[in-house]
Amino acid sequence: MSHRNARLTVFGRRLLVERVRSGRAVAHVAAEMGISRATAHKWMRRWRAEGGAGLHDRSSRPRTTPHRTPADIEARVCDLRRTRKLGPARIGPVLGLPASTVHRILTRHGLNRLAWLDRPTGTVIRRYERERPGELIHVDVKKLGRIPDGGGHKAIGRQAGRATRGQMGFDYIHSAVDDHTRLAYSEIHPDEKVATCAGFLTRAAAFFHSQGITRIERVLTDNAWSYRKGLAWKAVLAELGASGKLTRAYRPQTNGKVERFNRTLAEEWAYLRAYTSNQERTEALADFLHTYNHHRCHTALDGKPPISRVNNPAGQYT
Template sequence: MSHRNARLTVHGRRILVERVLAGRPVAHVAAEMGISRPTAHKWVRRWRAEGQAGLHDRSSRPHTTPHRTRPAVEARVCDLRRSRKLGPARIGPILGLPASTVHRILTRHGLGRLAWLDRPTGEPIRRYERDRPGELVHVDIKKLGNIPDGGWRVVGRTAGDRNRQATTGQRKSSTPVIGYSYIHSAVDDHSRLAYSEVLTDERQHTAIAFWARANAFFAAHGISVERVLTDNGSCYKSKQFTQALTAAGITHKKIRPYRPQTNGKVEPFNRTLLDEWAYQRPYRSNTERTAALADFLHTYNHHRCHTALGGKPPISRVNNAPGRYT
C-alpha cells in the first residue's frame, strides 16, 4: 500500500518503469505522470536494484536516534507513571524533562493513558479476545435498587417517601423495604453479543434457569457456547451450576478471587447497562424500568457502535445472524 500523499501507487510506479524501459526519456515520462525528474529516477533506480520489491514504500523511521532519552531515564519515567499515576506535566519537573518528551516516552511504552493501566498494580492492561463466537461467554450479576411506584426522581423526595410507604408493606425499623433487583447478564467474548434478565434474587437455581435461557438465546443466533466464565459468587460456586453447564457440554471457569478485571467483557457491559438503561431516564416504577430492558438490548446488539469492534454493533460478528443467510 502506498503512502497516502504519494503521487503514484505501486501500479503507477510500475507503469513509469515500463515506459522508461521502452526508451522514453525520463523527463518526459515524469512530466506525463505529474512527478519530478528526481522522483522518477529514484523509482527506476530502485527497480533496477531490487526489482518489484523496490517499488513499494519504505519506512521513513531513522536507523539511529542519537538524541533519544537514555534507557535509565525512560525506566524512571515509566516507574513514576505506574507507581504514582503521574502525568507528563508532573513527571517532567521531577526528572528535568519537557512534558512533551515525557509524553512521547509514555506513549512509546504503552502508558499514554491511565485508562490503559490496571489501577491496583499500575501495569498495562493486557487485552485479549477469543477467536470465534461461543468460545467463551462471560456471566455476571448486577444488584440494583428497586423503584417504588411513582418513583421519587420524577415527583421529588417528599412525594417519593409517600410512594415508598404505599408501595410495600415490608418494614425494617419502621422504614419501608423496597428491595433489590438482580440483573443477570451473559456477554459473548468475541462478538460482545449480550443477553440480560431482571430477576428477583441471585440464588443458584435462579442462576441455572437464567443460563438455560441465555444459552438458548445464543443458540438461536448460531452460537454454540464452549466455556462460561464467572466470578466466585455463591450461586456460581455451587455444584448444581457447574453440573448444569457440564450436562450441556460446557466448561465452567471461575476467575481468580478479587480480580474482576478477568471478567473484563461483562463488567464494562454492566456499566453501559447502568448508564444507558437503568439511569438513562427517570422511571415511574420498577415495572417500567424492567420493560425498557428489551429495547436497550436490541439497540446494544443490533445498532449501538462498539469501539472494540471498529464502530460496528455486536451482531456484525455473529456467524449466522437470523435473516442473514437463506
Template sequence: MCHLRTSRKLGPARIGPILGMPASTVHRVLTRHGLGRLAFLDRPTGQVIRRFERNRPGELVHVDVKKLGRIPDGGGHKVLGPQAGRATRSSMGFDYVHSAVDDHTRLAYSEVHGDEKAATCAAFLDRAATFFQNVGIDRIERVLTDNAWPYRKNFAWRDALARLGATGKLTRAYRPPTNGKVERFHRALADEWAYTRPYTSNDERTAALPDFLHTYNHHRSHTALNGQPPITRVNNAPGQYT
C-alpha cells in the same frame, strides 16, 4: 517514573514536578511502557492488566450480575426530585441484571430478575446459549464468572454447563478485571439503558432493555472492534444488518 505510576497511581501532572520533568514528557514515557492510563492498572496491586481476546466466537463467554435499585411507580428521584424520590424508593428493593458477553465478538445478552440465586443463574445460562445460537454462535466452550456462591460448587450451575458441553472457569480472587469485558458492558448498560432517561416505572425500564441490546449488538460502534458493532464479528450471522 514507572514506580511512581504503579505504586502511588500518580498522573503526569504530579510525577513531572517530583522528577523535574515536563508533564508531556512523563506522559510519553508512561505510554511507551503501557502505563498511559490508570484504567490499564489493577488498582490494589499496581500491576498492568494484560488485555486478551479469544480467537473465535463461543470460545469464552463472560457472565456476571449487576444490581440496580428498582424504580417505584410514578418514578424515582429523577422524575419526582431528590426528596420525594428517596421517600418512594426506600422499600423498593433491587433488580438483578444477568449478562453474558462473548469474548471474541462482544455480543451481549441480558435479562432482568428478582434475585441471583443458583437456579436463576443456571436458567439464564441456558437462555443465553440459545441467544448465541440464534445469532450464529453454535457452541459455548468456556464460561467465566466471578467467585459468587451460585457459580461455585453448585449443582444447578454445573448441570447447566454440562448441558452446553462447556467448562466453567472462575476469576482470580479479588481480581475483577479478569472478567473485564462484562464489567465494561455493564457500564455501557448503566449509561445507555438503566440511567439514560427518567423512567416512570420499573416495568418501563425493563421493557426498554431489548431495544438497548439490539442497538448495542447490531448498530453501536465498539472501539475494540475498530468502530464496528459486535454482530460484524459473527460469521454468516442471520439478520446481521437489521
C-alpha cells in the same frame, strides 16, 4: 496513507507498473497519469526490488532518532509513574523534562493511562482476548432498585420519592458477554437463585447460537453460590458441553468484560433517563441490547459493533 487528492494510490501504482511492463516508455506513462518521471521511476524501482509489497506506503518514522531521551532517563520516568502514580506535569520538574516529553515517554511504554495500571503494584494490567467466538462466555448479575409507578427520586425528587424508598425491592439483570466478539445478552429476573441462573444460561446459549456462535466451550462467573454449588447450573453446563470457570475471590477484573458491560448497562440504559415506572425501564432493555450488539461502536473492535466479529473471528474487518 494517501491523501484524498493523491495522483497515485496503490491501485494507480499497480496500473503504472502494468503499463510500463507492457513495453511503453516510463515518460509516456507518467505523462498520461499526471505524475513526474521521477515519481514513476521511483515506484518502478520499488516494484523491481520488493514486488507488489513495494507499492504500499511506508512509515514516515525515521530510522534513527538522535535526540531521543536517554534510556536511563526513560526508566526513571517509568519508575516514578509506577511507584508514585505521578502525571507528566509532576514528573517533568523532578527530572528537568518538559511535560510533553514525559507524556510521550509514558505513551511509548504504555503507562499514559493510570487505569491501565494495577494501583497497588504499579504493573501494567494484562488484557486478554480469546481467539474465537464461544471460547469463553462471561456471566454476571447486576442488582438494580425497582422504580415505583410515577417515577423514583430521579423523576420526582428525593423528598417526594422517600415514601417508597427501600420498599420496591430489586431487579436482577443477568448478563452474558462473549469474550471474543463482545456480543451480549441480558434478562431481568426477580432473583439470582440457582434455577433462575440455569434457565438464563440455557436461553443465553440459544441466543448466541442464533447469532452464529454455535458452541460454548467455557463459562466464566464469580464465586456466587449458584455458580459454585448449584446442581441445575452444572447440569446446563454439561448439556452445553461447556466447562465452568470461577474468578479468583475478590478479583472482579478477571471477569472484566461483563463487569464493563454492566457499567455500560447502567450508563446507557438503567440511568440514561428518568423512567416513570419499572415496566418502562424493562421494556427499554431490548432496544438497548439491539443497539449495543448491532450499532454501538466498540473501541476494542476497531470501532465496529460486536455483531461484525461473529462471522469474522480473525478480527480482520472490511
